[in-house]
Amino acid sequence: KRTGFPEVIFGEGKTAEHLLGIFERLMHHHKKVLATRVDKQKAAYLLEHLETKYSDETFHYHKDARTFHWVTRDYKEEWKDGFIAVVCAGTSDFPVAEEAAITAEIMGNRVQKMYDIGVAGIHRLLDKVEQIEQANAIIVVAGMEGALASVMGGLVSKPVVAVPTSVGYGASMNGIAALLSMLSSCASGVSVVNIDNGFGAGYYAATLTHTIDRAVKKALLEKRD
Amino acid sequence: KRTGFPEVIFGEGKTAEHLLGIFERLMHHHKKVLATRVDKQKAAYLLEHLETKYSDETFHYHKDARTFHWVTRDYKEEWKDGFIAVVCAGTSDFPVAEEAAITAEIMGNRVQKMYDIGVAGIHRLLDKVEQIEQANAIIVVAGMEGALASVMGGLVSKPVVAVPTSVGYGASMNGIAALLSMLSSCASGVSVVNIDNGFGAGYYAATLTHTIDRAVKKALLEKRD
Amino acid sequence: KRTGFPEVIFGEGKTAEHLLGIFERLMHHHKKVLATRVDKQKAAYLLEHLETKYSDETFHYHKDARTFHWVTRDYKEEWKDGFIAVVCAGTSDFPVAEEAAITAEIMGNRVQKMYDIGVAGIHRLLDKVEQIEQANAIIVVAGMEGALASVMGGLVSKPVVAVPTSVGYGASMNGIAALLSMLSSCASGVSVVNIDNGFGAGYYAATLTHTIDRAVKKALLEKRD
Amino acid sequence: KRTGFPEVIFGEGKTAEHLLGIFERLMHHHKKVLATRVDKQKAAYLLEHLETKYSDETFHYHKDARTFHWVTRDYKEEWKDGFIAVVCAGTSDFPVAEEAAITAEIMGNRVQKMYDIGVAGIHRLLDKVEQIEQANAIIVVAGMEGALASVMGGLVSKPVVAVPTSVGYGASMNGIAALLSMLSSCASGVSVVNIDNGFGAGYYAATLTHTIDRAVKKALLEKRD
Amino acid sequence: KRTGFPEVIFGEGKTAEHLLGIFERLMHHHKKVLATRVDKQKAAYLLEHLETKYSDETFHYHKDARTFHWVTRDYKEEWKDGFIAVVCAGTSDFPVAEEAAITAEIMGNRVQKMYDIGVAGIHRLLDKVEQIEQANAIIVVAGMEGALASVMGGLVSKPVVAVPTSVGYGASMNGIAALLSMLSSCASGVSVVNIDNGFGAGYYAATLTHTIDRAVKKALLEKRD
Amino acid sequence: KRTGFPEVIFGEGKTAEHLLGIFERLMHHHKKVLATRVDKQKAAYLLEHLETKYSDETFHYHKDARTFHWVTRDYKEEWKDGFIAVVCAGTSDFPVAEEAAITAEIMGNRVQKMYDIGVAGIHRLLDKVEQIEQANAIIVVAGMEGALASVMGGLVSKPVVAVPTSVGYGASMNGIAALLSMLSSCASGVSVVNIDNGFGAGYYAATLTHTIDRAVKKALLEKRD
Amino acid sequence: KRTGFPEVIFGEGKTAEHLLGIFERLMHHHKKVLATRVDKQKAAYLLEHLETKYSDETFHYHKDARTFHWVTRDYKEEWKDGFIAVVCAGTSDFPVAEEAAITAEIMGNRVQKMYDIGVAGIHRLLDKVEQIEQANAIIVVAGMEGALASVMGGLVSKPVVAVPTSVGYGASMNGIAALLSMLSSCASGVSVVNIDNGFGAGYYAATLTHTIDRAVKKALLEKRD
Amino acid sequence: KRTGFPEVIFGEGKTAEHLLGIFERLMHHHKKVLATRVDKQKAAYLLEHLETKYSDETFHYHKDARTFHWVTRDYKEEWKDGFIAVVCAGTSDFPVAEEAAITAEIMGNRVQKMYDIGVAGIHRLLDKVEQIEQANAIIVVAGMEGALASVMGGLVSKPVVAVPTSVGYGASMNGIAALLSMLSSCASGVSVVNIDNGFGAGYYAATLTHTIDRAVKKALLEKRD
Numbered sequence A, B, C, D, E, F, G, H: 001k002r003t004g005f006p007e008v009i010f011g012e013g014k015t016a017e018h019l020l021g022i023f024e025r026l027m028h029h030h031k032k033v034l035a036t037r038v039d040k041q042k043a044a045y046l047l048e049h050l051e052t053k054y055s056d057e058t059f060h061y062h063k064d065a066r067t068f069h070w071v072t073r074d075y076k077e078e079w080k081d082g083f084i085a086v087v088c089a090g091t092s093d094f095p096v097a098e099e100a101a102i103t104a105e106i107m108g109n110r111v112q113k114m115y116d117i118g119v120a121g122i123h124r125l126l127d128k129v130e131q132i133e134q135a136n137a138i139i140v141v142a143g144m145e146g147a148l149a150s151v152m153g154g155l156v157s158k159p160v161v162a163v164p165t166s167v168g169y170g171a172s173m174n175g176i177a178a179l180l181s182m183l184s185s186c187a188s189g190v191s192v193v194n195i196d197n198g199f200g201a202g203y204y205a206a207t208l209t210h211t212i213d214r215a216v217k218k219a220l221l222e223k224r225d
């Protein structure tokens, strides 16, 4: 029904066999299928079985993001205008950021990744603000104290989707510190998704661009008339 | 700098005198000023002083939403296309919903309020889904267990901004139950702001429509060329 | 003393040898014995020893539900009237739902399982409401935000026993989000058992049908006189 | 639709005027209306207005339970068979127990109150077990450490609905200690509702007796044929 | 200095080599040494090295209690009058109860163990109350909802030392439910030690008997004079 | 049954009338009655009514400790040997310490109060250690970080009963910091009661001296024979 | 003993009379006395009594900081070299910042206040970084998400003392969000004191300058020799 | 920019290859590189590759502290005056204390380690107070109840940096008890860093000595002139 929205499987806690079963069934009714939180073992199993059986099709596994997806061979992506910015501070938050980016891409969005922007080195962030402001939506991925979301919210006028991560230890409480921190400052255009939920952020940003898309098409149509 | 974005004052914990001082100062540099969390006493004080001094201007106080605002007399609102839906279950969540609605309106958005939609009577919600789907953004305000946000997220393709409220008792823990609940289901297009943060939701929805607005204008411009 | 109520062993944290000892001892004094939370290794050990020793008896292990039970060979189940509905959204909550179902069955109840009903696809739920309403008790198993319990409570007039599960991550806090959520909405006929406590829910539902059973028998007896 | 189920208003956080409005509106469509959490001031206001306007009708306010209700003059209660037991330890938990009892009664149930039964004096409890076992449902209201629910669950075979209360201080954390305690022992026929939710427990017990009622009627009907 | 009090080593988180070093050093200055939380591997290592080196001495390892201790060969225990009761419900709390019992014994106390007493079968408890009341101190070890401590406190006049255990799941939160529950009811002669702290309870009970011992000796001395 | 143990009423949350009723009833069956958590208004009410009616009797109200008690006129206290030490750091913890002291005294114990001993000035504590060691039980009352209990536990061999208080702010979380802190160090002879539970500590210490008393009497008796 | 360190009284929870008593007693043995958390009523009481009795002395009350202090008339402050920076974002955190500033000043430090620096307007902060870097210690006072401490820590090389405040609502949990956030980022030269503990931060900064002072004096002395 | 401050890598959650890459890159631009939280496997990998490639350089791995660092061959450390005291109670907190000590040393500070000082044996602490008071900063590392920080704060006038550790079980909640405890008493010159953050404490103490250093140099310079 929702054009361009793939079916998505949550891979955690499912066996490889089970995952394969669901994946295949969805392939028969959809043009794109995405599975998240797929570890290496399960991915190998999926690849082995799916590539053998559907030798004309291509399957993609990203080991950092732990995503596994397929887009039907003859699918012609209708790229949405503009881009989504995915911002994080580096190494540790990287997998969550990648999950967000891949999700957004599969949903027809161009993504600009900025993975070296943290609160510790605020100048790198300031250098890129102008570029980030051009995005249709900004995904900020941050662990520890999650201050990056607040700082970003104060610098741009575009909607910020904040993803707290479980990176950190002790008082960061597996992401709770970042989560509470991001929620406590969401006055200026910041909303929040679950801890480590890169997928949710990518999907959310895509609902935004999907809405823009509709609005633009409608406006152009009206214009034409 | 950000056209149409008002300056906003957080009224809680400020004295009436202090509030007046900030409000007046902002009036001199902006066309719109909004103060949130203004109780009746403070509002009376503000009205008395401001209406006397600026007799040509109109000031608005909403006692449920506890918002106080001013839009300069000669301001011609440039209404954004489409509308924002503000949805809640009724009586208790009403003040937070109103705060969201007024914030969105001051930022140039038309708002459709649906204040009798709860999970207990799911049919009322189903009857309105088609209409809600037309919105550019959907603000869902819900206390207690906050299930309305999840249900809504499953029914529409537009971005849902969920506001947990502190309505409830015991295990609802002043909004924590609703907050965790909303975060735990944000996969399908739901993001969350702070407990009782109607303002934040209204503002966030407005950043979405602001982004749409820009995109539409750019597209029309390009078309014209 | 309580006819039809089996003796139940909590298998977690007990060694296989210990489990075997208790199981055998109970077999000598009861007609049914149930052990929950029995992993594959322990089950294999139990099976090996019990089947050898009691070659006339049948032992049942359900690897998803992790239940191990025995009903004496010549036992003639006196099935209670009506049925208990066990409802969940799918894959991840499946083991807990199975534990509930098996417990209820061992206690002499017919069970109707509906394992594809979630809040995300509310229409599947609505399609089955009429059938669910026929149950004597409804067990709702749900993780993440646990909204299914609230929605169900609003749709039926029969007692709902809600089981939050530890399925989810981050803000779902190993089942705490679902638990608080279910407790916060239990006004309309919903009560709650511990996180992942499928056994408790099955047992509880059985105390309900046991009570009905007694009442019906008493009424028929009185009628006869 | 659900015969004998009254409409219920949650009085907390509503103004007296608002409450009156809802109450009157419900009176026009129903035979019974119940409002919970109505403090003395609001009750006085309701009484004054309702008794004046509907001079033929009787309105009931229980100041401990904080319930306010009305049953239409010509209503002939169809009392359900058997009774519901409401058990608590005394003074402090009394208001919550009363809320449960009144709710159950309004829904057509006879209630037996046992308000002097606590864990500290276990013998009083043992003396009454036989009588309690006769109930169709047992509501246990307990604050502090909530041990009464566990002990009761071990002594009876009928469904226990446990209501933790916010009575206590320090480590009892406004009812959280009792809540967790009750949930942790719900294996043997105990389920739990929200802290201080006497209404919820009374309502839940009534869904049980309602289910029994249906079953008995159906059995008698079948018998007759 | 404190006669009869052994030196005690907390074994968790120490390497076997390290443990051995400390143990040996203490042996040279004391007549008794106790190490708690010693797993099987470490115990084997200790035994191997200590038995070889000190072939005249005996070393004791209890694998359930995970205690390792030594009392010098020629030590003549001066047993304190009376006994300490150690009570628990069974299997799961067994290791913690054993740690308490062994600690108390090493400190010169006779211990009576009652390991089949739980709240579920309250009659077994009542049968033994008279005997328990004879103890100088009563250690109650209980997990899940910890109700046994409250019930015991109400039945006896001797000091109860309650040990919550981490046994349970979900809402029992690794012992937090039992801990809060025990603290919330400690009015009538119950005090609490840390979760799983069998050692602490045994030691505490021994400080009680040590105090009694002193008082008795002093009284007899005064008498004699 | 328990000689010298008074009946105790928990005054919080009871109305003055209610309190009076219970107090009087207990007076008729006991020689001592104690009510805790009695505020000034309730105390005045009790005094007025009781002194009028029982003009021969004396009633005692301690406004800091908020205790109200009565010991029958002709009661001859049988003081237990030795004393109980009640230790705290000063001003803020004073009321809780007083509640403990008065409770212990009413139960027939001599109390030595040391109310100027805190961790900040460790030397005052060291000066008194020898004297404290003479006590039969040591009650340590401490708020904020509760370190006094740990330090005391390390210095004496007698049982320490620790009472965390709700004194402090922020991270002391209404006594939770002190509570957790005291529990975390209870290895060396420290056990804990609920936050602000001076009564519980006094009562607990009295169960210790009661046990000593019995032991001494028994020893003397045996000696005599 | 510690030259220049005043005696400090924690005013919360003490009566005015009690406060006066302690204040006067300290005046007799010290040259400076500071009381924190003194509300207006208590301050008025103190002023009235102290100014009458000690008419030659001057007493200072700061109603925002809620501090009351006295420095003996003939006291000649020996100002320490350099300055302490006290930074906050504005209105709401103002009282805590003032408490910090006054404490530092009374301990002989010059203070530079920068009260309009927040994360929302990062440029104001950047403009002042160079000046802030000159400080001997930097006190950062911040509520809500507390991100200012992290950002500051990344920009300067001097020790940052972070004070989380209870400003905020919902997920900011009375300062817990800011506290966890500040702790989670304290790697780069940030340490934390209790929520709202302006006094503690001021005092801590003063122990730093006191240490510098000693070091400088020692170095100059050695130089001279 | 900040002379003598090394670049620091957080090793946890990074692969050995990744770590090596960052380490080498930093070596090219700095004179010192420190990696924390490096386990044995990663250290072996780093050593093997770095020693082969940079055979003239020396690399240091501390297996307890889990630190890996390099200081360029020709680097001449400019040791700061005075010393930093690192204090802990022993075995279990040892690794965190070592991380603090090594961090401080790499930043040019002499460190005095006192690793046998705990609250249980307060006399050892008192014996060393005079020596500790000579330090420029005092790092106190403590788990369980963290009382050592409070006691130290009361005994010395120099800034105390407290590091709670995750050592303990049950109510110590992985360091939360120690953390809250330390925060609750930080009035008298104690500030706190994250749980187990030895690195943070060492770094913080070094910012203090760095500030002293500057002040002393400035003073001497001014003197000279």
Ligand SMILES: Nc1ncnc2c1ncn2[C@@H]1O[C@H](COP(=O)(O)O)[C@@H](O)[C@H]1O
Binding pocket: B090, B091, B092, C187, C188, D008, D009, D010, D011, D036, D037, D197, D199, D200
């Ligand atoms: N004391 C109570 N606790 C929890 N829920 C209640 C209570 N009283 C009424 N309710 C529920 O609240 C609903 C009405 O809420 P409202 O529309 O806010 O009056 C009813 O359908 C009841 O199920």
Ligand SMILES: Nc1ncnc2c1ncn2[C@@H]1O[C@H](COP(=O)(O)O)[C@@H](O)[C@H]1O
Binding pocket: D090, D091, D092, E187, E188, F008, F009, F010, F011, F036, F037, F197, F199, F200
């Ligand atoms: N301050 C107190 N804290 C805790 N428990 C108390 C306190 N005062 C009295 N109690 C207990 O409360 C019981 C009486 O409770 P109640 O029947 O509500 O008056 C007594 O048996 C005491 O054990």
Ligand SMILES: Nc1ncnc2c1ncn2[C@@H]1O[C@H](COP(=O)(O)O)[C@@H](O)[C@H]1O
Binding pocket: F090, F091, F092, G008, G009, G010, G011, G036, G037, G197, G199, G200, H187, H188
């Ligand atoms: N605002 C404050 N927050 C925390 N501690 C304080 C505060 N004011 C004073 N103190 C400390 O409290 C101690 C005095 O406590 P007290 O004896 O209760 O007045 C002083 O030594 C200070 O260290």
Ligand SMILES: Nc1ncnc2c1ncn2[C@@H]1O[C@H](COP(=O)(O)O)[C@@H](O)[C@H]1O
Binding pocket: A090, A091, A092, G187, G188, H008, H009, H010, H011, H036, H037, H197, H199, H200
């Ligand atoms: N053990 C540690 N705990 C907290 N922060 C650390 C630790 N080790 C290094 N860091 C900080 O982490 C930063 C580097 O993080 P990363 O880029 O992930 O290696 C450094 O600037 C340090 O401030």
Ligand SMILES: [Mg+2]
Binding pocket: A152, A153, A154, A155, A156, A157, A158, A188, A189, A190
């Ligand atoms: Mg913004």
Ligand SMILES: [Mg+2]
Binding pocket: B152, B153, B154, B155, B156, B157, B158, B188, B189, B190
């Ligand atoms: Mg959706």
Ligand SMILES: [Mg+2]
Binding pocket: C152, C153, C154, C155, C156, C157, C158, C188, C189, C190
């Ligand atoms: Mg229902």
Ligand SMILES: [Mg+2]
Binding pocket: D152, D153, D154, D155, D156, D157, D158, D188, D189, D190
């Ligand atoms: Mg039962």
Ligand SMILES: [Mg+2]
Binding pocket: E152, E153, E154, E155, E156, E157, E158, E188, E189, E190
């Ligand atoms: Mg007792």
Ligand SMILES: [Mg+2]
Binding pocket: F152, F153, F154, F155, F156, F157, F158, F188, F189, F190
């Ligand atoms: Mg001791």
Ligand SMILES: [Mg+2]
Binding pocket: G152, G153, G154, G155, G156, G157, G158, G188, G189, G190
């Ligand atoms: Mg810095």
Ligand SMILES: [Mg+2]
Binding pocket: H152, H153, H154, H155, H156, H157, H158, H188, H189, H190
């Ligand atoms: Mg100090």
